[in-house]
Amino acid sequence: MVDLKIVEEDEKSLKVEIRDLHLSIANAIRRLAISEVPTMAVEEILIIENTSAMPNEVLAHRISLIPFISDIDRYVQPEECTCGSKLGCDRCVVRYVLRAEAKDEPITVYSRDLIPEDPNTIVKPVSPNIPIIKLAPKQRIEMELYVRVGTGKKHAKWQASIATLYDKDGEPGKKILFIESIGFLPPRRILLEAVKIFKKKIEELKEKIMGELGG
Amino acid sequence: MELKITVLRDEFIEIEVLKEDPAILDSLAEILQNIEGVEYAGYMIEHPLTMKLILRVKTNPAKITAREALQKALNELLNISNVLLEKVYQI
Numbered sequence: 001m002v003d004l005k006i007v008e009e010d011e012k013s014l015k016v017e018i019r020d021l022h023l024s025i026a027n028a029i030r031r032l033a034i035s036e037v038p039t040m041a042v043e044e045i046l047i048i049e050n051t052s053a054m055p056n057e058v059l060a061h062r063i064s065l066i067p068f069i070s071d072i073d074r075y076v077q078p079e080e081c082t083c084g085s086k087l088g089c090d091r092c093v094v095r096y097v098l099r100a101e102a103k104d105e106p107i108t109v110y111s112r113d114l115i116p117e118d119p120n121t122i123v124k125p126v127s128p129n130i131p132i133i134k135l136a137p138k139q140r141i142e143m144e145l146y147v148r149v150g151t152g153k154k155h156a157k158w159q160a161s162i163a164t165l166y167d168k169d170g171e172p173g174k175k176i177l178f179i180e181s182i183g184f185l186p187p188r189r190i191l192l193e194a195v196k197i198f199k200k201k202i203e204e205l206k207e208k209i210m211g212e213l214g215g
Numbered sequence: 216m217e218l219k220i221t222v223l224r225d226e227f228i229e230i231e232v233l234k235e236d237p238a239i240l241d242s243l244a245e246i247l248q249n250i251e252g253v254e255y256a257g258y259m260i261e262h263p264l265t266m267k268l269i270l271r272v273k274t275n276p277a278k279i280t281a282r283e284a285l286q287k288a289l290n291e292l293l294n295i296s297n298v299l300l301e302k303v304y305q306i
């Protein structure tokens with residue numbers, strides 16, 4: 001029966017040795033680790049003011065690419081939330097504001113300048129040092145950001161990890177699954193979520209096929 | 216996942232699946248291929264833009280019907296998923 005062993009691990013990546021598991025299943029886990037493990041990023045931006053040289057949509061796109069440390073135990077994808085509200089509730093949205101202004105000297109705005117509405121939230125940019133925009137004197141930006149849960153298949157900004165699967169050198173039957181986290185979640189959590197999603201999908205597949213077959 | 220059985224005979228079943236990752240059907244196909252009496256099991260992506268997936272199972276009905284093979288494969292696949300999840304919790 002299937003056996004898993006961690007052969008290498010650090011805070012960003014994980015190498016798991018897999019034995020006695022069908023190649024197709026190991027590959028499904030790999031694909032789910034890339035495209036279906038939920039993570040959090042800015043999905044919507046309300047621009048109140050932007051007198052910078054960067055157009056609204058370019059600025060919004062840049063901000064949306066910042067990975068946020070993701071609390072997927074508390075937050076759910078908006079489509080799965082019970083609130084049904086477009087604005088969202090405390091289970092499907094984390095609000096941030098970004099206000100910056102250059103006085104007499106040019107400034108660079110970084111991810112650390114994003115201010116959460118709830119100062120105690122653990123959902124925050126993975127690094128404080130991601131540059132967002134440069135502002136020349138007298139330029140100003142002000143916006144509200146809505147951080148939501150999503151998946152890589154919806155948009156690549158939510159892609160949880162890079163994952164590869166290969167044969168172990170000189171040891172037939174053994175495979176290595178390598179998962180490198182983008183930073184949203186620890187690599188072990190990504191593996192766990194991918195397997196949970198796989199199981200859920202198999203349950204759904206079985207239920208639907210049995211239902212159609214009638215019995 | 217949206218699923219529809221389009222052909223249902225003793226020795227042959229065809230299933231159309233929408234809005235699902237093809238790797239899920241690939242797993243089911245590989246399990247099916249290892250079941251005694253299954254002559255063919257595979258899936259195709261009809262078109263990458265629609266991502267309509269078609270799974271086909273053909274069996275020797277003297278040994279096993281396509282329905283029985285599917286049931287058996289789904290049970291086995293679910294068992295493997297359960298064991299896999301347990302192992303991931305342990306590591």
Ligand SMILES: [Zn+2]
Pocket residue numbers: 078081082083084085088089090091092093
């Ligand atoms: Zn909600």
